[in-house]
Amino acid sequence: NAGVTQTPKFQVLKTGQSMTLQCAQDMNHNSMYWYRQDPGMGLRLIYYSASEGTTDKGEVPNGYNVSRLNKREFSLRLESAAPSQTSVYFCASSYHRGNNEKLFFGSGTQLSVL
Amino acid sequence: TQLLEQSPQFLSIQEGENLTVYCNSSSVFSSLQWYRQEPGEGPVLLVTVVTGGEVKKLKRLTFQFGDARKDSSLHITAAQPGDTGLYLCAGVPSGTYKYIFGTGTRLKVLA
Numbered sequence: 001n002a003g004v005t006q007t008p009k010f011q012v013l014k015t016g017q018s019m020t021l022q023c024a025q026d027m028n029h030n031s032m033y034w035y036r037q038d039p040g041m042g043l044r045l046i047y048y049s050a051s052e053g054t055t056d057k058g059e060v061p062n063g064y065n066v067s068r069l070n071k072r073e074f075s076l077r078l079e080s081a082a083p084s085q086t087s088v089y090f091c092a093s094s095y096h097r098g099n100n101e102k103l104f105f106g107s108g109t110q111l112s113v114l
Numbered sequence: 115t116q117l118l119e120q121s122p123q124f125l126s127i128q129e130g131e132n133l134t135v136y137c138n139s140s141s142v143f144s145s146l147q148w149y150r151q152e153p154g155e156g157p158v159l160l161v162t163v164v165t166g167g168e169v170k171k172l173k174r175l176t177f178q179f180g181d182a183r184k185d186s187s188l189h190i191t192a193a194q195p196g197d198t199g200l201y202l203c204a205g206v207p208s209g210t211y212k213y214i215f216g217t218g219t220r221l222k223v224l225a
Contacts, residue, residue, distance in 0.1 A: 043215035097211040105156025
């Protein structure tokens with residue numbers, strides 16, 4: 001089983017460039033999440049989608065937009081990249097929203113903004 | 115503001131030693147989870163604790179949920195090099211549906 005697939009694995013951008021991080025899951029999960037991981041700060045929630053057609057802001061949404069394209073796919077867009085967005089980005093999914101749900105993670109996208 | 119604070123941030127120990135990692139919050143959580151992350155990979159769920167005071171064991175790992183459901187601990191007995199990794203606690207604060215993660219504890223077990 002593929003689980004959660006993220007593309008690309010690595011990306012280098014110049015300040016001001018835009019890009020979209022892609023995420024797809026094949027587990028028929030309803031909820032999907034985007035996190036960023038920075039040293040000493042664990043994982044911080046950027047946006048999440050409780051179900052197809054809905055999205056909501058997390059802890060650090062500024063500078064990002066998301067699209068829940070269908071049940072399988074949840075993309076994260078940086079419209080005008082900034083050096084502060086240099087980070088490792090993880091997509092995750094769970095069957096339902098709420099507590100006690102197991103989150104399944106992709107292997108991450110390492111993004112550098114110069 | 116980080117709702118879930120973990121300590122210590124870094125831990126380097128010899129094989130065979132015991133250790134405890136703490137996850138603390140001023141907020142109440144319906145449940146807390148522990149994940150382990152290895153380099154180049156996403157976190158993987160180890161356990162979920164649900165009831166205040168609950169203790170769960172996973173081989174040499176013992177997880178405890180505080181009575182007030184504001185904190186949790188992870189104790190590893192006789193650590194092995196394979197335990198090396200980043201340990202993260204996570205949970206959904208009461209009244210929300212947003213999974214948040216702790217600051218993480220990076221463990222290195224030396225052979």
